[in-house]
Amino acid sequence: MTNPVRHLPLLALIAGFAAITPANAQNFSLLPDLFQQQEQQTLSYAPEDEVVQEEQVYEVPPHLKRRIVNYQTNEAPGTIVVDTANTYLYLVLGGGRAMRYGIGVGRDGFSWSGMQKIADKKEWPDWRPPAEMIARQPYLPRFVAGGTHNPLGARALYLGNTQYRIHGTNQPRTIGQRVSSGCIRMTNEDVADLYERVQVGTKVVVLAGANRAEADNGNTRRADAIAAANLPANARPAAQLQGPSVIRASDLN
Numbered sequence: 362m363t364n365p366v367r368h369l370p371l372l373a374l375i376a377g378f379a380a381i382t383p384a385n386a387q388n389f390s391l392l393p394d395l396f397q398q399q400e401q402q403t404l405s406y407a408p409e410d411e412v413v414q415e416e417q418v419y420e421v422p423p424h425l426k427r428r429i430v431n432y433q434t435n436e437a438p439g440t441i442v443v444d445t446a447n448t449y450l451y452l453v454l455g456g457g458r459a460m461r462y463g464i465g466v467g468r469d470g471f472s473w474s475g476m477q478k479i480a481d482k483k484e485w486p487d488w489r490p491p492a493e494m495i496a497r498q499p500y501l502p503r504f505v506a507g508g509t510h511n512p513l514g515a516r517a518l519y520l521g522n523t524q525y526r527i528h529g530t531n532q533p534r535t536i537g538q539r540v541s542s543g544c545i546r547m548t549n550e551d552v553a554d555l556y557e558r559v560q561v562g563t564k565v566v567v568l569a570g571a572n573r574a575e576a577d578n579g580n581t582r583r584a585d586a587i588a589a590a591n592l593p594a595n596a597r598p599a600a601q602l603q604g605p606s607v608i609r610a611s612d613l614n
Contacts (some may be wrong), residue, residue, distance in 0.1 A: 419534045421536050425448070425462075425536050427462050427463075427550075427554060429459070430459060432457065432459035434459070435568060437453065439561070440565075441453075441479075441563060441566065443545055443565065443567040443568060444568050445568055448464050450463075450547065451547065452559070460555075462547055462551045462555065463536045463556055465535045465537060465541055465545070466539050467539060468542075471542050474568055474569040477520040477521040477533075479565060480522065481519040482556060483565050484556070485515070486505075486513045486516070487506055487511070488513050489501070489504050489512075494542060512531070514531055514549045516549075516554060517529070517552075518555070518559070518565075527544070527552065527555070528552060529547060530546060530548065530549070531549070533548045533549075559597075
């Protein structure tokens with residue numbers, strides 16, 4: 362005959378689960394919530410000069426929007442010229458014209474100048490912070506897969522064998538600012554446009570911060586101010602590029 366005493370612990374456990382009310386049952390959801398909060402907190406970490414996805418749509422100022430301008434240079438058509446001082450990037454078209462993009466550049470102490478060539482191109486690139494950045498910010502992940510939360514944004518153009526890149530950003534409000542560790546950042550829409558126009562091997566000239574580029578015969582700033590004054594109040598924001606699914610904390614190494 363079965364000894365009922367031996368089964369008392371099991372019966373007590375079953376009775377305990379049966380006695381849980383819906384209100385008490387909610388307490389058992391706290392455990393997965395804690396894991397979810399921890400994952401969100403991990404995703405919230407971002408380096409001081411690299412940022413994650415913008416929460417709200419941001420309209421860049423008119424003078425930083427992509428446009429064709431007058432631009433006199435001795436560089437051959439197809440060359441990229443980065444005007445660090447004025448936070449512009451020019452793609453030389455020839456005939457005294459260039460496609461001009463607004464950019465974000467290196468903050469104080471991290472700007473540079475010189476000539477490089479595009480060594481590689483990647484769509485929705487992975488991000489591996491260099492050792493120097495990790496030394497400054499040891500909390501950074503060692504690897505972030507490409508996607509909408511990746512600091513490199515939608516596209517990346519790798520400059521020579523350096524650690525510098527021309528890349529997108531998920532925080533367009535930093536365009537026109539000096540915030541990076543030396544990389545050149547563009548809006549995702551603009552870097553996607555540039556990506557399609559240039560090839561591996563393209564010459565990239567980065568001007569020193571003291572240089573001032575002459576565009577639109579000196580009338581660009583005035584034209585931008587007029588354009589800003591005439592923008593309709595209900596101007597539509599730029600379309601947002603859609604990338605791979607959002608990275609999870611479990612994907613961070």
